[in-house]
Amino acid sequence: MxxxxxxxxxxxxxxxxxxxxxxxxxxxxxxxxxxxxxxxxxxxxxxxxxxxxxxxxxxxxxxxxxxxxxxxxxxxxxxxxxxxxxxxxxxxxxxxxxxxxxxxxxxxxxxxxxxxxxxxxxxxxxxxxxxxxxxxxxxxxxxxxxxxxxxxxxxxxxxxxxxxxxxxxxxxxxxxxxxxxxxxxxxxxxxxxxxxxxxxxxxxxxxxxxxxxxxxxxxxxxxxxxxxxxxxxxxxxxxxxxxxxxxxxxxxNGQGNNEVTIIWGSMYGSTQKVAEYAKALLESKGIKVNFLQMPLTTESDVLTDVLRSAGVIIAAPTYEYKMFPPVAHIIDELGRKKMSGKNALYFGSFGWSAGAKKELEVILETHRMNWNFVDFIEFNGTPKEPDFKAVEQGVNALVESMQSKILK
Ligand SMILES: Cc1cc2nc3c(=O)[nH]c(=O)nc-3n(C[C@H](O)[C@H](O)[C@H](O)COP(=O)(O)O)c2cc1C
Ligand SMILES: [Fe+2]
Ligand SMILES: [Fe+2]
CATH class of the missing domain: 3.60.15.10 (Ribonuclease Z/Hydroxyacylglutathione hydrolase-like)
Structure with missing residues (x-):
């Protein structure tokens, strides 16, 4: 004492x-x-x-x-x-x-x-x-x-x-x-x-x-x-x-620093490859990236990093017709805490019929999070050239959309 x-x-x-x-x-x-x-x-x-x-x-x-x-x-x-x-x-x-x-x-x-x-x-x-x-x-x-x-x-x-x-x-x-x-x-x-x-x-x-x-x-x-x-x-x-x-x-309420937090989870590496690609792209533009793997990152850290960031990327595969649970769980937690108005991008791999995006939309709606998603990209199996291209466009759109929210 x-x-x-x-x-x-x-x-x-x-x-x-x-x-x-x-x-x-x-x-x-x-x-x-x-x-x-x-x-x-x-x-x-x-x-x-x-x-x-x-x-x-x-x-x-x-x-x-x-x-x-x-x-x-x-x-x-x-x-x-x-x-x-x-x-x-x-x-x-x-x-x-x-x-x-x-x-x-x-x-x-x-x-x-x-x-x-x-x-x-x-x-x-x-x-x-x-x-x-x-x-x-x-x-x-x-x-x-x-x-x-x-x-x-x-x-x-x-x-x-x-x-x-x-x-x-x-x-x-x-x-x-x-x-x-x-x-x-x-x-x-x-x-x-x-x-x-x-x-x-x-x-x-x-x-x-x-x-x-x-x-x-x-x-x-x-x-x-x-x-x-x-x-x-x-x-x-x-x-x-x-x-x-x-x-x-x-x-x-959506503003932030010139930072992007990537919340990602991947069972066998397909989503991970694209998440790493997005990270490198952002860093090549001089943007700080918080690269948070779920479930290995604490909820406390995720909330802190997302709060500070003007942009968020959610990268998670489909799991039993829904989103990979550790990522779904933290998005739900962000919603409970009323983290609102963030600019964001989603992508993730699926094996046969997808479902992660659908669950993400339900979580966003449930908590009325009002996040502005520039795109939702679900790709089949391992990522291929068009998938990387789509994510590149998504990242560019995210960076563009962040500009009005960045605290100068
Ligand atoms: C336990 C488990 C459940 C899955 N459930 C689904 C599913 O419901 N629908 C689907 O399209 N793919 C499903 N998949 C397949 C994965 O989405 C697919 O393997 C994807 O490429 C995994 O991405 P990752 O390498 O980033 O983990 C499942 C895979 C596992 C291991
Ligand atoms: Fe207290
Ligand atoms: Fe208290």
Whole structure:
């Protein structure tokens, strides 16, 4: 557990987690941090605690003691977000202290009761409500519903102008010595941009319209520091992560970098040959290619790379009258996450009657993905000269169609 004073009377506790599947499904090559915060006026508030993750009250006492806080003085637990990665510690906290007030939205209160029972003192807050902690510290509360759960809010401290955002403005990736944007090396900045997109695509993307509304609300506030529940804190350029989130929201609606992600699967190499041909063609045009074989690539990586790309190629053979299942599965996942508006090309081999294209169309329709396919090319057996020619034309059309979507 890393502890740091981040402003007058304000402390961050941060914990690195490696070797976990986030939400029990996302493989994180660079791990994730869990950040929680303490604001100390006369009264003390814990915001989005993860302290005592290990369930040992002694750890909590020790951690609080190190920043000169007596657990007896904690009056409020501010729960910006009820997901158990941030609220699960309440169960342990109650073992050592029961006289506290939990602060959350009306929707949050319903969820608190469902998870932790009726016997918690809850203060329900609405837009602009505040708590005066004394000694000049005041917290104000601002609901931002559906930052992937319906009860979410952000908390603002008026004297330091710190905005505590929990999942909003989060990123994956663990932190060692550097926690603030102005401390980061160039490599760390690049890492957190990549891991920010991973977090956005894996966790935040499904509700992009509401997410944009949440970001817009934070942009109207006078914010000196963004302090999220995962990843770095932003005090030099707090608006950077807000703008990044808006940019990634555009990526989720079809824009992207001058990159093509090829999602491919092949049992005996016929589709693979053409996928490699398409890759070489794109690279000869100076376009970066992410060449992702399924099922060997994690879903987390596919979502991240597709989010960043202005073009996508799906290359998969027919399998039992449908699409090669590992590729069909990831397209379905992209649809569930509402990755929409991407420019794309499909091709794949079949043995006798095809079927992959038909299933692809069903998946696209089911999730109303609104992808713009320049062509669907199904070829019989091993690829022959006309098949390569058709794919070459498809690749050229894809590159052409991408131009209006590429972020300059
Ligand atoms: C388990 C299995 C199921 C298949 N089902 C179909 C099918 O329903 N319709 C069809 O036209 N071909 C089917 N095929 C044939 C493949 O689509 C064909 O061999 C194709 O060339 C494989 O491409 P690949 O080398 O890229 O894996 C199937 C092949 C396998 C191994
Ligand atoms: Fe969450
Ligand atoms: Fe979270």
């Amino acid at each position: 890393f502890k740091k004073k981040i402003a007058e009377g304000t402390f961050m506790f941060s914990m690195n987690l490696d070797d976990i599947l986030f939400e029990s499904m996302w493989e994180l090559p660079h791990g994730v941090t869990m950040n929680s915060y303490i604001v100390k006026g006369k009264d003390i508030a814990i915001i989005d605690g993860v302290i005592g993750w290990d369930g040992v009250p002694e750890t909590l006492y020790k951690s609080l003691g190190e920043v000169d806080i007596n657990s007896e003085d904690i009056k409020y637990l501010v729960v910006n977000h009820m997901e158990p990665d941030h609220s699960g510690w309440i169960e342990n906290f109650r073992k050592i202290k029961t006289d506290f007030t939990l602060v959350t939205t009306a929707k949050g209160a319903e969820i608190v009761k469902a998870f932790y029972g009726e016997d918690i003192d809850i203060m329900i807050v609405k837009e602009g409500d505040s708590i005066d902690l004394g000694n000049g510290k005041t917290l104000t509360f601002h609901p931002v519903p559906n930052v992937h759960w319906p009860e979410t809010m952000v908390t603002y401290e008026t004297s330091t102008k710190i905005l505590f955002t929990c999942d909003l403005f989060g990123a994956f990736g663990t932190m060692e010595e550097h926690h603030f944007d102005d401390e980061m090396t160039q490599e760390e900045v690049a890492l957190f941009e990549q891991e920010g997109m991973r977090y956005f695509s894996n966790v935040m993307m499904t509700f992009v319209p509401l997410l944009k509304r949440a970001v817009a609300k934070t942009k109207t506030m006078d914010v000196a520091m963004v302090a999220p529940g995962h990843g770095p804190l932003y005090r030099e350029h707090p608006e950077k992560i807000m703008n990044d989130y808006l940019g990634w929201a555009d990526f989720a």
